[in-house]
Structures are given as structure tokens and as C-alpha cells.
Amino acid sequence: MTTLVRNAWYVAAWSSEVDDTLRRFEILGEPVLLYRRIDGSVAALHDRCPHRQLPLSMGKRIGDRVQCGYHGLTFDSDGSCTRIPGQDKIPPSACVASFPIVERHDIVWIWMGDKARADEADIFYMPQMSDPAWHAHQGGALHIASNYLNVAENLVDPAHVSFVHPTTLGNSASENVPVHVVTEGRAITAWRWIRDAEPVGFFKAFGGFEGNVDRWHYYHLHLPSLAVIDFGSAAVEDRIAEDERDRGNRVFALHFMTPVDENRTVDRWMHLRNTAVDDAEASARIDALLQKAFAEDVAILEAVHAEERRPQHRRPIRIAIDRGPMVYRKRIGELLERERTEDISAEPTPAFVYHD
Amino acid sequence: MTTLVRNAWYVAAWSSEVDDTLRRFEILGEPVLLYRRIDGSVAALHDRCPHRQLPLSMGKRIGDRVQCGYHGLTFDSDGSCTRIPGQDKIPPSACVASFPIVERHDIVWIWMGDKARADEADIFYMPQMSDPAWHAHQGGALHIASNYLNVAENLVDPAHVSFVHPTTLGNSASENVPVHVVTEGRAITAWRWIRDAEPVGFFKAFGGFEGNVDRWHYYHLHLPSLAVIDFGSAAVEDRIAEDERDRGNRVFALHFMTPVDENRTVDRWMHLRNTAVDDAEASARIDALLQKAFAEDVAILEAVHAEERRPQHRRPIRIAIDRGPMVYRKRIGELLERERTEDISAEPTPAFVYHD
Amino acid sequence: MTTLVRNAWYVAAWSSEVDDTLRRFEILGEPVLLYRRIDGSVAALHDRCPHRQLPLSMGKRIGDRVQCGYHGLTFDSDGSCTRIPGQDKIPPSACVASFPIVERHDIVWIWMGDKARADEADIFYMPQMSDPAWHAHQGGALHIASNYLNVAENLVDPAHVSFVHPTTLGNSASENVPVHVVTEGRAITAWRWIRDAEPVGFFKAFGGFEGNVDRWHYYHLHLPSLAVIDFGSAAVEDRIAEDERDRGNRVFALHFMTPVDENRTVDRWMHLRNTAVDDAEASARIDALLQKAFAEDVAILEAVHAEERRPQHRRPIRIAIDRGPMVYRKRIGELLERERTEDISAEPTPAFVYHD
Incomplete structure (x- = not known):
């Protein structure tokens, strides 16, 4: 049985560990992609393309979006898919999970559990x-x-x-x-x-x-x-x-x-x-x-x-x-x-x- | 469940990878010994002595035969046993599996599946x-x-x-x-x-x-x-x-x-x-x-x-x-x-x- | 099923391998601590503190005793506990297993099985x-x-x-x-x-x-x-x-x-x-x-x-x-x-x- 508590705020990184490059972290057994948007805020996505599972951290940034390095699927920093090369229709299931992030006092906090329970007051x-x-x-x-x-x-x-x-x-x-x-x-x-x-x-x-x-x-x-x-x-x-x-x-x-x-x-x-x-x-x-x-x-x-x-x-x-x-x-x-x-x-x- | 298809011709090696030395390859999860006979044709044996399981590739060649490096059991290039030191009788079960080989255009093809289904026309x-x-x-x-x-x-x-x-x-x-x-x-x-x-x-x-x-x-x-x-x-x-x-x-x-x-x-x-x-x-x-x-x-x-x-x-x-x-x-x-x-x-x- | 026979005398070490430092050996799947007492005889303890499981070999000697490097529990060379910092009562269960040892002809023999069956005449x-x-x-x-x-x-x-x-x-x-x-x-x-x-x-x-x-x-x-x-x-x-x-x-x-x-x-x-x-x-x-x-x-x-x-x-x-x-x-x-x-x-x- 797991010993890992999911419904909690964890420190994902010091603020200094996150910049505009795509960087992979592992937290509670999950691969997490962290990067800063153009406005400086931190985005956190599941680091796995929902298509062929390549880590998104191996792709590249296009503005605030991330383009998968295998087939070019592109995701907004909230995880929604904005482009699937070769087709026009983008079903909602083509998204990647995102994680709530709060940055305070040079610390990047992440919530890996049930989003409905994430309360910033608990940080x-x-x-x-x-x-x-x-x-x-x-x-x-x-x-x-x-x-x-x-x-x-x-x-x-x-x-x-x-x-x-x-x-x-x-x-x-x-x-x-x-x-x-x-x-x-x-x-x-x-x-x-x-x-x-x-x-x-x-x-x-x-x-x-x-x-x-x-x-x-x-x-x-x-x-x-x-x-x-x-x-x-x-x-x-x-x-x-x-x-x-x-x-x-x-x-x-x-x-x-x-x-x-x-x-x-x-x-x-x-x-x-x-x-x-x-x-x-x-x-x-x-x-x-x-x-x-x-x-x-x-x-x-x-x-x-x-x-x-x-x-x-x-x-x-x-x-x-x-x-x-x-x-x-x-x-x-x-x-x-x-x-x-x-x-x-x-x-x-x-x-x-x-x-x- | 396995993803490996056995009934097919696979490339075991380029022709240049096989010579008169005993060399071990791994194909479809099996250890395979490849070497050239004196006439230049390629032999392929399961790379495991049926006695104490030493890889035959650790033994030595005696003409076209392979002598196990542990107790000297000797096998013909078709896998049949030709010598068991210490005894005269050689039961048929003392053989090692062999694999069909076809060499064409500098490519060594191997068949790892049911021998009855191996058809060279499929290469x-x-x-x-x-x-x-x-x-x-x-x-x-x-x-x-x-x-x-x-x-x-x-x-x-x-x-x-x-x-x-x-x-x-x-x-x-x-x-x-x-x-x-x-x-x-x-x-x-x-x-x-x-x-x-x-x-x-x-x-x-x-x-x-x-x-x-x-x-x-x-x-x-x-x-x-x-x-x-x-x-x-x-x-x-x-x-x-x-x-x-x-x-x-x-x-x-x-x-x-x-x-x-x-x-x-x-x-x-x-x-x-x-x-x-x-x-x-x-x-x-x-x-x-x-x-x-x-x-x-x-x-x-x-x-x-x-x-x-x-x-x-x-x-x-x-x-x-x-x-x-x-x-x-x-x-x-x-x-x-x-x-x-x-x-x-x-x-x-x-x-x-x-x-x- | 195990292939390991426990009721037998095994060579734990040459005599020259054991001195007054705490040294860890692995025998029959078990971690064993060997060291020489002040009188030169060899002590053998299970190399795991019964409290938080730190190897005792990471602790230190105090006379013939061994003090755990984590919380200071101290054991006699027969495995009995002599000190638990922070409390006066030392229950018998706070012991660590010991193993019979016989040293002869510069060889340290150990018995890892049922102690009742250990007979030095079998060495x-x-x-x-x-x-x-x-x-x-x-x-x-x-x-x-x-x-x-x-x-x-x-x-x-x-x-x-x-x-x-x-x-x-x-x-x-x-x-x-x-x-x-x-x-x-x-x-x-x-x-x-x-x-x-x-x-x-x-x-x-x-x-x-x-x-x-x-x-x-x-x-x-x-x-x-x-x-x-x-x-x-x-x-x-x-x-x-x-x-x-x-x-x-x-x-x-x-x-x-x-x-x-x-x-x-x-x-x-x-x-x-x-x-x-x-x-x-x-x-x-x-x-x-x-x-x-x-x-x-x-x-x-x-x-x-x-x-x-x-x-x-x-x-x-x-x-x-x-x-x-x-x-x-x-x-x-x-x-x-x-x-x-x-x-x-x-x-x-x-x-x-x-x-x-």
C-alpha cells in the first residue's frame, strides 16, 4: 500500500529551480513538467503527452505553450490541447493534466491531489x-x-x-x-x-x-x-x-x-x-x-x-x-x-x- | 503477454557480423550462437549447453563442431550431440536446438518459430x-x-x-x-x-x-x-x-x-x-x-x-x-x-x- | 524455495578478517556484525538494531558493547540490551540476535541455524x-x-x-x-x-x-x-x-x-x-x-x-x-x-x- 499522501501542498521546487526552459521533476511518483510562462508565473503539467507518451519536457516551447517533440501536439499551460497536426478537430480528451501551483517567498508549491480540496490558505x-x-x-x-x-x-x-x-x-x-x-x-x-x-x-x-x-x-x-x-x-x-x-x-x-x-x-x-x-x-x-x-x-x-x-x-x-x-x-x-x-x-x- | 511474433524471418546479423568465432546474439529473448562453418555457411544454435547450461559461445570450435567449455559435450552445427566425455551412449535428447538460417545479399536471416512453417520464399x-x-x-x-x-x-x-x-x-x-x-x-x-x-x-x-x-x-x-x-x-x-x-x-x-x-x-x-x-x-x-x-x-x-x-x-x-x-x-x-x-x-x- | 541449509557450521571469515572494528558480513541472506571482544574472542550479532533497523556496524564500540549510531541503544556482545537512552526499563525483547561462533586454526566458524543443534564437534x-x-x-x-x-x-x-x-x-x-x-x-x-x-x-x-x-x-x-x-x-x-x-x-x-x-x-x-x-x-x-x-x-x-x-x-x-x-x-x-x-x-x- 502506498505511503504517499496526495491531498497536501508540497514544495515542488525553489523558485530559482524554475525558469523558461522545460524541466522535468518527479513528485509522488508522477513526472511533472515545470516552466515559467512569459508573465513569470509557473505552469505545472503532467510530463507525458497523452498521445504517444513522450515526456513533454523533451518538446519545445511556443510562447506559453508546449509542443510535443514527437508529433507536434501542442498544449496550453493549463493543459488544454490547442493543436493536433493532421486534424482540425481537437476533442477535450486530448488534454494533459495540470497541477495547481502557488509561488510564495521564493518557493513553488504544488498540489498533486484532488483539485477540489486545494486551498491556498493551507500553504x-x-x-x-x-x-x-x-x-x-x-x-x-x-x-x-x-x-x-x-x-x-x-x-x-x-x-x-x-x-x-x-x-x-x-x-x-x-x-x-x-x-x-x-x-x-x-x-x-x-x-x-x-x-x-x-x-x-x-x-x-x-x-x-x-x-x-x-x-x-x-x-x-x-x-x-x-x-x-x-x-x-x-x-x-x-x-x-x-x-x-x-x-x-x-x-x-x-x-x-x-x-x-x-x-x-x-x-x-x-x-x-x-x-x-x-x-x-x-x-x-x-x-x-x-x-x-x-x-x-x-x-x-x-x-x-x-x-x-x-x-x-x-x-x-x-x-x-x-x-x-x-x-x-x-x-x-x-x-x-x-x-x-x-x-x-x-x-x-x-x-x-x-x-x- | 508477449508482443513478440515468432513465426517470421528476422535479420540475425549482417553477414559481416558472423565469422568463424563463436558469437552470442540475443533474439526474441533467446540466446543464439552464430558462427560460420568451414564451408562458409552460417550455423545457429541455442546458446546454452543442455547439460549445465553454460553458453556454448564460451566453448570452442572443433572443426564445424562446438565443444562446451564446462564438460566438453560436443555438438554438430545442426545441434546434434556427437560426444559426451565419460560415456559412450549419446541419447537423442542430448541435442541443442538449432535455427533455420538463410544468407542472402550479405544478410543473415533467422527463423525462431515453428520450423514447419519456415518458408524461404517469405524472406x-x-x-x-x-x-x-x-x-x-x-x-x-x-x-x-x-x-x-x-x-x-x-x-x-x-x-x-x-x-x-x-x-x-x-x-x-x-x-x-x-x-x-x-x-x-x-x-x-x-x-x-x-x-x-x-x-x-x-x-x-x-x-x-x-x-x-x-x-x-x-x-x-x-x-x-x-x-x-x-x-x-x-x-x-x-x-x-x-x-x-x-x-x-x-x-x-x-x-x-x-x-x-x-x-x-x-x-x-x-x-x-x-x-x-x-x-x-x-x-x-x-x-x-x-x-x-x-x-x-x-x-x-x-x-x-x-x-x-x-x-x-x-x-x-x-x-x-x-x-x-x-x-x-x-x-x-x-x-x-x-x-x-x-x-x-x-x-x-x-x-x-x-x-x- | 530456498536452497540454503541453515543448520550447519559455515566459515564466516578468516581470523584475519575480524578485528576490533565493527564489520558487516552477509551470510545466508542475513546481515552479520563481527568484531573481537577485548579478550580477543569473536562476537557475532545480527547487524540490525531492533529499534529503527540501522545496521549496528554503523554504530560504535563502547568496551565490548555496541552502541547504535541512531539513538544510542547499546547491546552486549551476546545481544542483550544494556541501555535505552530516555528510559530506565529495558525489556528482554530489546535484544538483538547473536550467533554461535567458534574460532579454530585461524578460521571463524558461525552457526546460523537452530542454536539447540549447534555442536562444536561437527566443525x-x-x-x-x-x-x-x-x-x-x-x-x-x-x-x-x-x-x-x-x-x-x-x-x-x-x-x-x-x-x-x-x-x-x-x-x-x-x-x-x-x-x-x-x-x-x-x-x-x-x-x-x-x-x-x-x-x-x-x-x-x-x-x-x-x-x-x-x-x-x-x-x-x-x-x-x-x-x-x-x-x-x-x-x-x-x-x-x-x-x-x-x-x-x-x-x-x-x-x-x-x-x-x-x-x-x-x-x-x-x-x-x-x-x-x-x-x-x-x-x-x-x-x-x-x-x-x-x-x-x-x-x-x-x-x-x-x-x-x-x-x-x-x-x-x-x-x-x-x-x-x-x-x-x-x-x-x-x-x-x-x-x-x-x-x-x-x-x-x-x-x-x-x-x-
Whole structure:
């Protein structure tokens, strides 16, 4: 059975990945053609001519239209067919599927599910994305040979940090600190504070702390696969309360996970920060630090996926620190069941709910 | 279900591909050993020892016989076993299958189906192959990762030329010119004339035309997978009629498509021409022009095959220009059904019928 | 159906392949972690954390324990869990499977089957392994893309030597010499003598024979997949009897075949010899000679396996020289059936029986 949730807004690309050329992406197992119209807006078509199935991305643009490279069938950017060489009649069935697209904050969002349920109000947003006191910086895209559930689960799992990222995002001070998990709206949040401990590598390098700090990790995982990791540190002397995190060095790492198919995931990541707002060099340094940590995750996630595909003789065990992942998988299962059965009394599709 | 028609003569190799060494080919999903006997004739055996299944092509020749490289079982070139080391008795079951072979005009033909139905009279022939007024030139072999039906269909489809080969075999003048399709005996013919238009790249380079020309394309597709493309141009001033094509620059491009298996096809191609008959340099120039065009086809055909193997959500559409391909696929379906059900009242196997 | 016999001692590694680092092996389709404890003994654990399935070999050692690289679960070298970060309670189910290990004569033996049936007395041994009159030399490990039955069968099959190894282990003098096959305890023995013939390449190079020799090959194949090949030569003038082989140049080539899975086998090979006992250079020369012969086998065995996986239209034939392989496959079939059905009246697991 599929693990892929269709009724959701996914990040199809950074805005910078889409231009006036015809480019093929794979999202939820489907080939998708993305290109910019002359007016700059983004068009998204199923990347397969309905005639002989050549990817339309192998054709060419004629204005805002796309002409198939095999027999010249031509489609408008909404997918309707405008020309079939050799005949005058163009039946409506000669169309290609299009996908709703919304571009905001340099991110191209796509809706691969039931169009009637696509509501732009559900697209992820957090106020810091448009707050001049915060700096937003797009990082890169991780191409991970692992099911998206493994990737997403990792981002509502503070406990792995001590072991996978001992020199960057974690250290041994946090190995046994308990994790709290709550569910708010459609987001699952796992968090923990490590008080009065040595700063981790990231904040040694970036925050310039020398003495002990209070450190927090809040992992907000929005269904189906979008994570906001709120992490930061403040000097112990500042005695900040849990709701005073803006007083410290605070970073939001955002992960937009888009399933390529059941076995591959693209994780586009970016960060928002409340310090060094005008410091371009800081962005590069943070990227380098995060990339080191993410490479550690990728090695783990790909090995886990490969191992899960081998013959199994027993059920995996679940432990106390798995509360975030367990809630997450349970709720994904509910979403999938709702999509599988076309429940006409179902609630609206999963929306983003942000509470600071 | 298989798409492979077994009761037909296929091109196994150019004559130049077969010599006294043991060489393995794959045809219709079967491994085939080809080699020349001492008298120069070609032997074709199933390339698998009936004992421990080592490919016989890994063994060695002993005169006209083949000795398996594992335990020395030795087979005559007709497949009968002549020696089993360690025992004197050689039961008839210790044979290896052989395949009927006919070599003509530097082409090695093979019959992979029911031997009782193999009739040499069915082997493709056209008079120009032995007419000194025509020059025959073997090109190469395209190894294409696509089902042979896609490859063959492309050769009864004049409409793709304008879009796939805009600089070589076609140009935009023909985009909307209607295609005629007729069925003659066991061949399907699609053709069209483009009158009084700019010459295409091929005939600019090869025919030396400067003004407008009358151009024709006749695609004869013989079941199951042999194509003769009759194309040429004549100056508009010559006012040639449809049946006067020999008055123009006329080229027959022949494609002998042999399925390797359901996913791969070898397309051996050659041409016959009525000009520059003694000009070896012209052959090389024509090869180069055709190779450029064929590379364009290969890119398309492999992409189509890959896309056809992805999950499908709808039926592909058929359009007016598909008449040739549609007739072709329908008739292949009939052949397959006849082979599948061992219809003992069936007509003879598909034969070549050539009408000029 | 599986071809893999589980209730047997297999060679997991040469002793030199295991040290204090965490190293992953694949045996009978299972991932196995091998490492040396501080006291030098070898631990073998299923290489998969029972929690999120990360290979434990990607974790790190803490004393004799292994800490998972994802969430820090820690296991003793017997597989019991000693720590689960974030919780105090450690249920017994949080363990990882361990495998019985015995290390002898620089060989690490593993038992992958029913632990209750593991009896160290069944581990292969031959007196020459600890006899100072004999020199034991470990060669290498062949990684072969072929089912282990093909590899093992080849080692109870003297007949292939003439054809596969004409310049090293065999020559044409033996092509028609009959093979004797007996079953002794749980070993199958095939042998033949070639009297008064030209020495084979191996003994030309190694034995220094110039005139004709008497040559023998005894293939002892112990179920499920351990071979002892007793081969040697003596000058014809010495007129040695069948039971006087120690008077000649005698070599035991040992093959410890461990299935990786149904499609791959590791064949660790070594030899014992009664001459040049203190001559290290002789070992290297013998290794080189054997490696040349084994490369010839690997090419055959991989081609046979590939061919066996293609579509089959007929049953392979069996011939007189197949007696060894036929007895072997029949007895493997019996072992598999006994394992498949959990016969509680079954005899003990297959044991090594050595008769000189």
C-alpha cells in the first residue's frame, strides 16, 4: 500500500529551480513538467503527452505553450490541447493534466491531489518569513534514497541528535534528557530543553558562546512532511524562560520534504535566524554546518531504508523516545486511510497551523 | 503477454557480423550462437549447453563442431550431440536446438518459430537489391532500449518527421500535409507528397537541389517488423507523377528490426539509391545524415518506452495521423493471437509482398 | 524455495578478517556484525538494531558493547540490551540476535541455524591442519555471483578439469577417464587416477616433474558446502598405490563455501601440502597457480547462474560424469526438506566425517 499522501501542498521546487526552459521533476511518483510562462508565473503539467507518451519536457516551447517533440501536439499551460497536426478537430480528451501551483517567498508549491480540496490558505507560512527582523536563507536540496516517512520521522525525533550529530547539533549532555511531545492542530511538536550545559558545535561556531548555555530543540512536524526545527541557545546568565526564545540565538531550520516515490525523497531545507540578519557570510557558514549534519542524517536514513527492504523476521521495537515518530506515523496512517476510501464526510485536508 | 511474433524471418546479423568465432546474439529473448562453418555457411544454435547450461559461445570450435567449455559435450552445427566425455551412449535428447538460417545479399536471416512453417520464399526481397542500376549500402545497427513495436510504428508514421527531424528528413512545410494509408498484402503503406516546397536537409546535402522540390515519403511496414522507406525529391520543374519516382533522387532506407526481448530492439539499417551508384564517398555522407536522424529517433523511442513502463492513469489517445500505427498494431495483435492459440486452420505465416 | 541449509557450521571469515572494528558480513541472506571482544574472542550479532533497523556496524564500540549510531541503544556482545537512552526499563525483547561462533586454526566458524543443534564437534577438522609435517596456507576469498550449489557441485566434479583448466589443473589425458563416486558418512567423494600421463601445469611448475606421472584427484564434498580436494602426482617410477598418496607431491585444496544469499557465494580457499613445508615462496607460487584456475571456474559458474535465471524451455540433461553432483543435490534436497518441516525425529545436523 502506498505511503504517499496526495491531498497536501508540497514544495515542488525553489523558485530559482524554475525558469523558461522545460524541466522535468518527479513528485509522488508522477513526472511533472515545470516552466515559467512569459508573465513569470509557473505552469505545472503532467510530463507525458497523452498521445504517444513522450515526456513533454523533451518538446519545445511556443510562447506559453508546449509542443510535443514527437508529433507536434501542442498544449496550453493549463493543459488544454490547442493543436493536433493532421486534424482540425481537437476533442477535450486530448488534454494533459495540470497541477495547481502557488509561488510564495521564493518557493513553488504544488498540489498533486484532488483539485477540489486545494486551498491556498493551507500553504505553510510563518510570520518570520516576512519579518525584516529575521533573515531567511534557502539552503539546498537533499536527494535521499529513503521513504519520506523515515526522513520526516527523523525531524520529530530530538533524541537522535546526541548520537548522529555529536559534534554539530548535539553532544552527550542531552543523551538522557526527556522529550516532550504535544499535538497542536495538525502539527506534532517534540521538544526538550538542556539547561546549563556546554554549547553544541553549531552554537560554538555560530553563537560565539564560551560558557555554558541553556539550549532548546523544538521539532514541529506538520503533516504530511514539513518540519520546522526551532533550536537555539542562550547564555545561562540570561536565565531565559521557555517562551522567551527570541532573546537567545534562535534559528528555525525548515525542511520541505517531497516524496519522489516510495523509495526516494527530496528534502529542500532553508533557515530563518534572528541574528546576523545582514551578514551574508553567516548564511554560508550556517549552510556548511547544517550540510555536515544533514550528511550524517542521510547516511543513516538511507541505511535504514535499505535495511527495511530486506527480509524481516520480527517487528521493530518502539521505545520511550519514539513518541513523536509514533504519533506521526499513526496520523499519516489516518490520512492515508481517508484518501484510500474517498470518505466524503472527511475533514478538510491537513492544514498548516503555526503557534509560536 | 508477449508482443513478440515468432513465426517470421528476422535479420540475425549482417553477414559481416558472423565469422568463424563463436558469437552470442540475443533474439526474441533467446540466446543464439552464430558462427560460420568451414564451408562458409552460417550455423545457429541455442546458446546454452543442455547439460549445465553454460553458453556454448564460451566453448570452442572443433572443426564445424562446438565443444562446451564446462564438460566438453560436443555438438554438430545442426545441434546434434556427437560426444559426451565419460560415456559412450549419446541419447537423442542430448541435442541443442538449432535455427533455420538463410544468407542472402550479405544478410543473415533467422527463423525462431515453428520450423514447419519456415518458408524461404517469405524472406524479404526487393528487385533493387540485385539491380546494378542501384547501389546497396549497409549502414549500422541501432541498439534501442524500446519495445520493437515502438520502433516499427515510428517507421509507418510520416507525421513525426516534421517534429523529430526538422533539420534532416523533414521541415515545417509538411506539418499539416495529410497522410494516406493502404494495406497491400502483408505490408502497410503510409505515404504523403509535399509538392513545391523547400528541400529538406537531406536532399539539400545529397541531391544538390537549390530551388523548391516535390518530395515524397512512402513508408512500407512489413509484418512483423521490417520497414522500407522510399523517400526522394525531384525539382518542381520536372513535374514528376506519383509513379515516376525513379526520375527523381530516390532512396530506399531499409530497417530490419529484430526484438532482443520485450524491452530492447536492434534495428539494422541500410539504404539503396538510384544516384551516385559508384560513389563510395556518397555512402559515407548518407550514413552520417541518416545516423543523425536515427539518433533523434532513438532518444524519442527510449523515452516513450520508459514512460510506458511507468504507472498509467489513462488510456493514450489516438489521432488522425496514427492510421499507419493503428493498422500495424491491430495486425500484430492478430498475429500474436494466432501464435498464442496454435490455430491449425491458420493462414501461412506473414510473407513479404513487394509492389513497386 | 530456498536452497540454503541453515543448520550447519559455515566459515564466516578468516581470523584475519575480524578485528576490533565493527564489520558487516552477509551470510545466508542475513546481515552479520563481527568484531573481537577485548579478550580477543569473536562476537557475532545480527547487524540490525531492533529499534529503527540501522545496521549496528554503523554504530560504535563502547568496551565490548555496541552502541547504535541512531539513538544510542547499546547491546552486549551476546545481544542483550544494556541501555535505552530516555528510559530506565529495558525489556528482554530489546535484544538483538547473536550467533554461535567458534574460532579454530585461524578460521571463524558461525552457526546460523537452530542454536539447540549447534555442536562444536561437527566443525570440520582434518589432522593435517595441526600436523607439523604439513604446511597450511590461507589463500583468499572468491566472491562469486552464483548460487552456492553451482559452486559446490563444481568441486565434486573431476570431469570439468580437463575442459575448464586445460593448462593448470588438467589436460586432455584425462578427458575420458572414468570417475568413481562413493558416499562416506556425510561426505561425497568423487575420484579418479590418471596413470602414466604428462604432468599437468600445476605439477610441472610446483612438483618439478619432467617425465610422466601418476596423478590423482579426490574430491571430498562435505554437506552442505565444504570441499577438500586431494590432488597430487608421483613419478611413474615410484609406482605408488592408491593409499600411498603421501609418498607423492600431495596438496589438499580446501574450499569453505558460504552462501551470501541465493545468488552469491563467498568461497574461502586454502591449501595444505606435504612438501616445501618451510618455503613461504612456494605458498605464493601455489596461490598464483590456484588463482588462475579459480578465475576460470568463476567465469563458468557465473555464466551458468545467469543462464539458469533466464527463461527455461526444457529440463537440463544429466550424464554419467554427474554422479557426484547428482548425489550432492539429492542430499541437499533431503537436508532442506528436513529443515523445512521441522522434523522432530530428525537425525543430528550434518557433521564432518573425515577418513583418509
